[in-house]
Amino acid sequence: MNDWVTSAVYRIDLDTGAPELVVADIVLDLVHGVAFDGSYFYLDEWNLRRYTFDGTFSGSAAFDEEVMGSAWDGQFFWTMDGDGQVHCFDISGWPTVTAVPANDFPAPSPACRGLHFDGTHFWSADSIAD
Numbered sequence: 001m002n003d004w005v006t007s008a009v010y011r012i013d014l015d016t017g018a019p020e021l022v023v024a025d026i027v028l029d030l031v032h033g034v035a036f037d038g039s040y041f042y043l044d045e046w047n048l049r050r051y052t053f054d055g056t057f058s059g060s061a062a063f064d065e066e067v068m069g070s071a072w073d074g075q076f077f078w079t080m081d082g083d084g085q086v087h088c089f090d091i092s093g094w095p096t097v098t099a100v101p102a103n104d105f106p107a108p109s110p111a112c113r114g115l116h117f118d119g120t121h122f123w124s125a126d127s128i129a130d
Contacts, residue, residue, distance in 0.1 A: 007024075007025070007030070007031060008021060008022075008023055008024045008025075009021075009022045009023040009031070009034060009041070009043065009051070009055070010022060022051075022054070022055035023043070023051055023055045023057075025049070025057065030045060031043050031044065031045055032044045032045065032067040032068060032069070032070075033067050033068070033069045033070030033071075033079065033114075033115065034070065035070040035071050035072040035077060035078075036072060037072045037077075037091075038072075039052075039053075040052060040053075040058060041053070042070065042072075042077060042091070044063070044065070044067035044070050044079060046063075047060040047061060047062060047063050048060060048061045048062075048063035048077075048091075048097060050094065050095075059094070059095055060095065061091070061094065061095035061096065061097045062095075062097070063097055065079055065081065065087065066081045066082050066083075067079045067080070067081065068080045068081060068082055068112070068113050068114070068115075069113060069114040069115035069116075069124065070115055071115045071116055071117040071122065072117065073117045074119075076088050076089060076090060076091075076100065076103065077089045077090075077091045077097075078115060078117065078122070079115070080107055080112060080113070080114075080115045080124060082110070083110055084106055084107040084108075084109055084110035084111070084112055085104060085105075085106055085107065086104060086105050086106070086107050086115065086122065087099065087101075087104050088100040088101070088102075088103035088104055107124055108124065108126070109126055111126040111127055111128045112124040112125065112126055112127075113125065113126070113127040
């Protein structure tokens with residue numbers, strides 16, 4: 001048995017593999033992605049929720065998007081939806097989230113899940129159930 005709880009965010013110690021509970025927010029329902037901008041991390045849920053590095057809640061923004069993963073590229077917040085589209089958002093006017101549809105692009109397939117940005121490329125992987 002482990003000490004993990006549902007609807008929470010953990011920071012994992014790479015040396016020991018031990019999870020450190022950072023956010024256990026009772027209002028969280030289904031977290032679909034987490035992205036870190038260097039100061040805050042953002043959880044996609046029914047709204048977009050923002051937290052400090054130590055897990056302190058720092059506000060939410062209306063965000064009515066289907067999200068299968070999210071990433072931060074240094075300028076924009078990105079999400080991937082269940083139809084295989086990657087969407088771009090400007091969150092610099094927090095808590096206003098502004099769509100930037102000119103930057104959107106299709107994922108390699110509608111089965112892509114998760115989204116990561118490594119500084120140069122976006123990464124995703126297919127998740128196809130038989």
